[in-house]
Amino acid sequence: MPESFQYTSNATPAELAARISACTDACVITHQKPDGDAMGSLLAAVRMCRALGKRAVGYVAGAVDPNIQSLAEPGEVRHVSRGLPGPSHDLVIIVDTGSRSQLEPYLPWLEPLRDRVILIDHHRSGDDLAALRLVRPECASATMVVADVVRALDISMVRAGGNAHRSIAEAMFAGLATDTGWFRFSSADSAAFALASELLALGVDKSTLYRQLEENERPERLAATAQALGSLRFLQDGRIAVMQLRPEDFERSKARPEDIGGVVNSTMMVGSVCVSILMTEQERGITKMSFRSKPRGGGQPYYDVNVLAGQFNGGGHAQAAGGRVKLSMDEAWAMAQPILEGYQPEPAKG
Ligand SMILES: [Mn+2]
Known part of the structure; x- marks a missing residue:
């Protein structure tokens, strides 16, 4: 090119x-x-x-x-x-x-x-x-x-x-x-x-x-959501929510890859959360990350997750993006945590 x-x-x-x-x-x-x-x-x-x-x-x-x-x-x-x-x-x-x-x-x-x-x-x-x-x-x-x-x-x-x-x-x-x-x-x-x-x-x-x-999901979706929520961690004073699904979580919940679309949104109901991230390691040694953010406003800082996902070989849109690293979940988390903690959002306006 x-x-x-x-x-x-x-x-x-x-x-x-x-x-x-x-x-x-x-x-x-x-x-x-x-x-x-x-x-x-x-x-x-x-x-x-x-x-x-x-x-x-x-x-x-x-x-x-x-x-x-x-x-x-x-x-x-x-x-x-x-x-x-x-x-x-x-x-x-x-x-x-x-x-x-x-x-x-x-x-x-x-x-x-x-x-x-x-x-x-x-x-x-x-x-x-x-x-x-x-x-x-x-x-x-x-x-x-x-x-x-x-x-x-x-x-x-x-x-x-x-x-x-x-x-x-x-x-x-x-x-x-x-x-x-x-x-x-x-x-x-x-x-x-x-x-x-x-x-x-x-x-x-x-x-x-x-x-x-x-409104037409399999029950396995709920089981996968429960596993993901069980792993929930907050960064940046609750503004970033991170969930993880490991290979054993897929086994336990019997969820298929197509069952987990949208699971990333399940933390958005929390007021402090500006960004929600779901890390999934389905295939061992490859961790995928999906990012969602709330729009500007609400007196909170704004995160462009297209930019954030760019740090993880990915991209997409300002409020929905994905990334992928050739690392196990633990290695990916060790890499991601300081990047996420250090990321500077656009400050809240007014
Ligand atoms: Mn599209």
Whole structure:
């Protein structure tokens, strides 16, 4: 990659729309372990291509939360563990990431195809993987950026007869709602609410989606949460909460990797907590860290966890980020504790 590479838009929604209109067989991919926005933007893109009469299929990689998988209809998404996409695709659409490390399983297939790859994302950093990029970090979700392309294509976001179930609109709402913590994060700005309003007016059923995505966990999730809370430690006078899940905790709780998404949020109910961190060592010798922070305000200091995660080979967004170190839990904690204790947040205002 040339050093001058800038991960910014180099194409307009209309240029992406033209590229999509010209294809016959599209393949849509997203980051490993897809979250609601990754799956939402992937499905929105697959449905958008199919609405235009194209062949289109999505691929996912890594652990997929069954609730997130349930957004898809049979035939819309394949798992890459059953084989990389074939040679027939004349267009590849990457959504909700531009980072080589998050697309690792695809790289041998993806990298030689750069000229036929387009990318739709809302992250601040990424790699040079696509000929055309639409990158809008000001958007709360990748589905908001996909919405720009759908508008440029001038297609309906719901099915014939106005049915919103498993439509482009529903996939977009799922991405928007989950990436904003159901409209609680500071990223949920007026543009996010405007799109939400438009999607609800099209008939998206938010109550059913909420239940499907947020109130449909296995009991093992609660067991893993209990283990994590049992390890809870506070740093910086209670402003940083750290929880740990070790290999034996996974055995004891019988939790699978997909059961622990969201466990990191469970300390946020505490008033003093500005940042919540969950360290997990599932595979021995590799400790993953997930970071969440509260938005500016409340008379408390503000932590940009994208910056904090950068200290642990990671990144993401200001209020949700991840990192990963090749260390056991004890080694990772020995490394992390002084960094976290010494981290200077943005002071509280007023
Ligand atoms: Mn996203």
